[in-house]
Amino acid sequence: MNGNPASITPDGRHCYAVRVYYEDTDAGGVAYHASYLRFAERARTEALRYLDIPHAELLEQYSLMFMVRRIKVDYLRPARLDESLTVVTEPLAVGGASVLLRQDVRGPQESCALQTVRLACVKPGEGGPGRLPRRWRTVLTAMCNAARAPDRSPSQAEHDME
Amino acid sequence: MNGNPASITPDGRHCYAVRVYYEDTDAGGVAYHASYLRFAERARTEALRYLDIPHAELLEQYSLMFMVRRIKVDYLRPARLDESLTVVTEPLAVGGASVLLRQDVRGPQESCALQTVRLACVKPGEGGPGRLPRRWRTVLTAMCNAARAPDRSPSQAEHDME
Amino acid sequence: MNGNPASITPDGRHCYAVRVYYEDTDAGGVAYHASYLRFAERARTEALRYLDIPHAELLEQYSLMFMVRRIKVDYLRPARLDESLTVVTEPLAVGGASVLLRQDVRGPQESCALQTVRLACVKPGEGGPGRLPRRWRTVLTAMCNAARAPDRSPSQAEHDME
Amino acid sequence: MNGNPASITPDGRHCYAVRVYYEDTDAGGVAYHASYLRFAERARTEALRYLDIPHAELLEQYSLMFMVRRIKVDYLRPARLDESLTVVTEPLAVGGASVLLRQDVRGPQESCALQTVRLACVKPGEGGPGRLPRRWRTVLTAMCNAARAPDRSPSQAEHDME
Numbered sequence: 001m002n003g004n005p006a007s008i009t010p011d012g013r014h015c016y017a018v019r020v021y022y023e024d025t026d027a028g029g030v031a032y033h034a035s036y037l038r039f040a041e042r043a044r045t046e047a048l049r050y051l052d053i054p055h056a057e058l059l060e061q062y063s064l065m066f067m068v069r070r071i072k073v074d075y076l077r078p079a080r081l082d083e084s085l086t087v088v089t090e091p092l093a094v095g096g097a098s099v100l101l102r103q104d105v106r107g108p109q110e111s112c113a114l115q116t117v118r119l120a121c122v123k124p125g126e127g128g129p130g131r132l133p134r135r136w137r138t139v140l141t142a143m144c145n146a147a148r149a150p151d152r153s154p155s156q157a158e159h160d161m162e
Numbered sequence: 163m164n165g166n167p168a169s170i171t172p173d174g175r176h177c178y179a180v181r182v183y184y185e186d187t188d189a190g191g192v193a194y195h196a197s198y199l200r201f202a203e204r205a206r207t208e209a210l211r212y213l214d215i216p217h218a219e220l221l222e223q224y225s226l227m228f229m230v231r232r233i234k235v236d237y238l239r240p241a242r243l244d245e246s247l248t249v250v251t252e253p254l255a256v257g258g259a260s261v262l263l264r265q266d267v268r269g270p271q272e273s274c275a276l277q278t279v280r281l282a283c284v285k286p287g288e289g290g291p292g293r294l295p296r297r298w299r300t301v302l303t304a305m306c307n308a309a310r311a312p313d314r315s316p317s318q319a320e321h322d323m324e
Numbered sequence: 325m326n327g328n329p330a331s332i333t334p335d336g337r338h339c340y341a342v343r344v345y346y347e348d349t350d351a352g353g354v355a356y357h358a359s360y361l362r363f364a365e366r367a368r369t370e371a372l373r374y375l376d377i378p379h380a381e382l383l384e385q386y387s388l389m390f391m392v393r394r395i396k397v398d399y400l401r402p403a404r405l406d407e408s409l410t411v412v413t414e415p416l417a418v419g420g421a422s423v424l425l426r427q428d429v430r431g432p433q434e435s436c437a438l439q440t441v442r443l444a445c446v447k448p449g450e451g452g453p454g455r456l457p458r459r460w461r462t463v464l465t466a467m468c469n470a471a472r473a474p475d476r477s478p479s480q481a482e483h484d485m486e
Numbered sequence: 487m488n489g490n491p492a493s494i495t496p497d498g499r500h501c502y503a504v505r506v507y508y509e510d511t512d513a514g515g516v517a518y519h520a521s522y523l524r525f526a527e528r529a530r531t532e533a534l535r536y537l538d539i540p541h542a543e544l545l546e547q548y549s550l551m552f553m554v555r556r557i558k559v560d561y562l563r564p565a566r567l568d569e570s571l572t573v574v575t576e577p578l579a580v581g582g583a584s585v586l587l588r589q590d591v592r593g594p595q596e597s598c599a600l601q602t603v604r605l606a607c608v609k610p611g612e613g614g615p616g617r618l619p620r621r622w623r624t625v626l627t628a629m630c631n632a633a634r635a636p637d638r639s640p641s642q643a644e645h646d647m648e
Contacts, residue, residue: 022352023358025350025351026346026351027349027350027351027353027354027405029286029353030351032347033199033229033230034200034347037195037196037199038196038507041509042507045505045507045508045568056567056568067195067240069237070236071234071237072232073232073233073234074231075231075232078289080351124190181366181370183362184512184514185365185366185518187513188508188511189511189515189516190508194508194509204343204345207346218406243380244380352553357554358520361523365519391519393561395558395559396556397556397557399553399555399557402553402613448514451563
């Protein structure tokens with residue numbers, strides 16, 4: 001990783017670089033399947049920070065936090081030790097108390113693990129739903145609109161359908 | 163092991179006990195969302211061992227292994243530190259080179275994380291599909307038929323639908 | 325839990341069974357070196373529960389918790405996927421606000437990872453030291469005295485020395 | 487992390503930036519103690535790559551790999567969620583088939599976890615010791631000599647002593 005490991009593309013996609021280390025692999029010789037969820041969570045955290053809506057602020061100012069409510073992962077190509085991957089994150093929909101993201105953990109050529117993640121905005125103690133603050137909603141909706149490009153790849157189309 | 167933390171119910175469901183330790187939690191105070199995938203993988207391994215079709219034999223005798231191809235998780239109730247959970251595993255469908263499982267990570271009352279997992283049988287090096295050996299298929303199909311009970315819970319029905 | 329994977333020996337050693345799953349291994353084909361710390365932490369948790377001094381009680385009744393202050397691990401033999409290991413835990417010394425443990429993660433024949441762990445009793449918020457409650461100290465000291473047997477193995481003797 | 491997450495200082499110390507994500511924390515609200523071993527392993531991997539002696543080459547050209555033989559960690563200050571840390575890596579001694587490293591996982595002001603790590607160079611299958619290739623030895627010895635500065639901090643001095 002030489003250079004900025006995070007950036008955002010003109011079409012509203014956030015890119016975050018990760019490397020596959022020994023900790024991420026298993027005895028099968030490739031990345032352990034749960035590792036891609038950790039990569040995606042790092043990328044979400046950095047995407048929010050990049051958009052200037054860091055989750056720490058959500059907690060401190062509004063006593064709210066994001067929780068993963070649903071996740072769906074298509075494992076398309078196993079990543080190997082030492083490989084450099086990019087997590088491409090884009091919001092698909094922004095609701096009153098939830099966000100739907102697509103996160104694609106990609107090698108240079110193709111996707112390794114394509115994920116759809118539904119985050120709920122909740123109150124930490126009780127876990128009940130909390131309304132997403134206006135600023136958060138505005139920023140995420142803007143990114144969402146920017147990303148609404150008609151260029152789903154075949155693997156994305158299949159992922160979305162099933 | 164000084165005892166047997168696994169068992170199988172008459173209706174073809176395998177039950178496996180896990181405890182939530184510090185390693186499984188995060189700063190949100192509950193189990194980290196990727197931890198449920200680790201719990202489910204432990205339970206799958208023990209279910210196969212219990213059924214006398216351990217994955218080590220698949221690799222050694224047939225040069226085949228299972229890979230997770232797709233996973234879908236509904237997070238329903240966060241598990242807390244020290245909680246005792248049960249992973250209930252049941253096959254939903256057995257194909258020529260794949261198995262579809264439902265795995266429910268449950269507390270005493272209700273589900274914490276309901277998962278559907280598609281495993282592909284592959285050749286380790288190249289990753290191409292490999293035909294599931296006859297004995298594996300027979301055992302999994304028998305369990306699958308035993309489990310084909312019409313008692314899906316509301317959360318399972320919703321999980322399956324979406 | 326359908327069985328009891330933990331027990332305590334007459335000479336004050338607590339035994340806890342763990343299995344090596346894919347999540348615990350790395351692309352080197354054996355258990356990842358940090359996995360042994362997770363095994364040891366599970367075993368410590370169960371040892372305290374077994375002794376009826378669970379860490380949850382320490383937190384709830386006394387607003388104290390254990391933190392790892394120092395750890396030393398000798399990696400002696402790599403554990404393989406599917407292997408059954410036993411974590412043998414014994415207190416070596418009990419202080420006013422700390423405990424020193426030896427934890428040996430063993431296969432059937434020999435040690436895989438021999439650990440010495442110093443736990444400090446602290447106040448969660450500030451992290452300052454907290455005095456170990458009398459009952460905790462009594463129980464741990466009793467176990468410590470029971471374990472004071474003169475049978476250190478050569479690898480333990482070498483571990484302690486360096 | 488904006489900018490190059492890895493660099494090397496004139497006095498032979500390699501610096502690598504890590505961020506504390508949810509995956510690295512536990513219900514105690516701070517980084518889980520085993521997470522620092524993962525941070526250190528990432529930093530070692532990048533240090534070797536930076537020195538142009540990547541571990542992949544060791545495996546492919548010489549059929550050798552590094553294994554952690556011994557690790558000692560002093561936990562000095564718990565790192566919090568979202569914190570940016572630097573892993574400072576320096577070789578302390580280079581032997582025929584082993585390397586001794588000091589790795590300090592630091593916040594902006596002070597050390598969080600100070601580690602000494604002994605790596606053995608081994609043959610993957612059997613695990614027997616393997617002689618470190620000449621080029622590896624030369625590069626590591628040069629870095630080791632550059633780092634031989636008399637400026638151990640008090641916490642390092644105490645760590646080394648005990």
